[in-house]
Amino acid sequence: MKQLKLFALLLAVVGLSSFEPAPSFTINGKINASGGKVYLKKFRNKMFFTIDSSRIVNGQFHFKGSVPRTDLYGLTTDRNESFSPYYIFIENKPLDVTIDVANRRTARIVGSEANDLYVKLQSKHDNFSIDSLVRAEPKSVVVAYILYREFSNDLSVKELEDNLAQFDPSLKDLYYIKELERIVAIKKRVEIGQPAVDFAGTTPDNQTIRLSQSFGHYLLLDFWASWCGPCRRENPNLVKVYNKFKSSGFDIFSVSLDKDKTAWTEAIAKDGLTWKHVSDLKFWDSEAAGLYAIRSIPSNVLIDPSGKIIARNLRGEALEQKLEEIFRQSAK
Structure with a gap:
């Protein structure tokens, strides 16, 4: 009888353990907004994609769920925001979030050790060695x-x-x-010394052209976007070197990481970029950018007439000096 009771007790324990709740998180949020929704977004490839939403009621919002592991998410009141939401590292714990809509960069997040570490490292952004940190x-x-x-x-x-x-x-x-x-x-x-990887792209007038069609010149493969401030500030330098060296055998082939065709074409016209342009309008999912491991813009690759990569990420005076050197030697 004792053995039977013990067996029954073991069955009860096993039964209870099988119903233990899975690890989960809760987000209890406060926001100084009278209505609307807060969207929870998942990070991928420098972009955020909506996975859930919560209605704002009396300045509060709530999320509940489970994540397979601690990871980066975003919170925003704009469903279409894909680039700069409020960053939040979610782990399966209760989290308290306070959002001030006047502050577009950070929210106050309590309960996530991972998020605490991220905030700490951002405050020391230029004062740590990534090697030591890893x-x-x-x-x-x-x-x-x-x-x-x-x-x-x-x-x-x-x-x-x-x-x-x-x-x-x-x-x-x-x-x-x-x-x-x-x-x-x-x-x-795509290291220096390797042959440039060829690809096809779509021009503003919907024509398909290949990078290799521009081989035979010293060619700058330029990655940019209309929404990229540093790119737009670099464009006058590109115009300058293009006009200076195009008669010597220099050309530019630009790939845009835009997602809005009108913004792209208007920026080309406004900045006076009179060389070849292509874009698949896929933002950071640009296929051409992926072929060259482009993780920030502006970025560029300098290709010699044979199609070999000879330099990367030359901008401003550095690009002009490199081209001066190339064409001075060619003239000898």
Whole structure:
């Protein structure tokens, strides 16, 4: 009889354990807005995509759910906002969020250790070594995100590989780690000395042209967008070097990361960009940008007449000096 009672007790314990709730998060939010909705968005490739919404009632909003692992999300009152929501690292814990709509950059978030680390690192943005940070926090999703988002464009293949080797194996399936591995593979294919990767693009008048059609000149493959302030400030420099060297055999082939065709074409006209332009209007999902591991703009690749990459990310005086050197040697 005692054995039977013990067996029954074990069954009860097993039964109860099978109904233990899955880990989950709650977001209890306050916002100084009288109505509308707050949208919860998931991050991917420098963009945010809506996954849920909550109506604002009496200055409050709420979300509840479960995340497979701590990760970056965004909150915004604009359903169409895809680039700069309020950042929030969500983990399966209760979170309190306070949003001041007058502050477009940050929200006050309590309850997420990952978010605390992100805020801390942003406050020290120019005062830490990414190598040291990865070694100190090898299990951190936040650090993996920062390496991916802020350093993948400028670090060399070796620097990226060295940093990736420091992360804990528990992060091997993390989106940022897998993307960094993909970026490393692409960067190896488009390093200086490698042949430029060919692709086709659509012009403003809906014609299809290939990058290789412009080979035979010294060619600057330029990545930009109408919405990119640094790109627009660099455009006068491009106009200057184009006009100075086009008769010597220099050309430009621009790829825009725009998503609005009107904004793209108006910027071309306003900035006086009289060379070839293409765009698939896919924003950061631009296929051409993906082929060259472009993670920030403006970025460019200088290609010689044979189609070989000879320099990357030359801007302003550095680009002009490089072209001066090239055409001075060609004239000898």
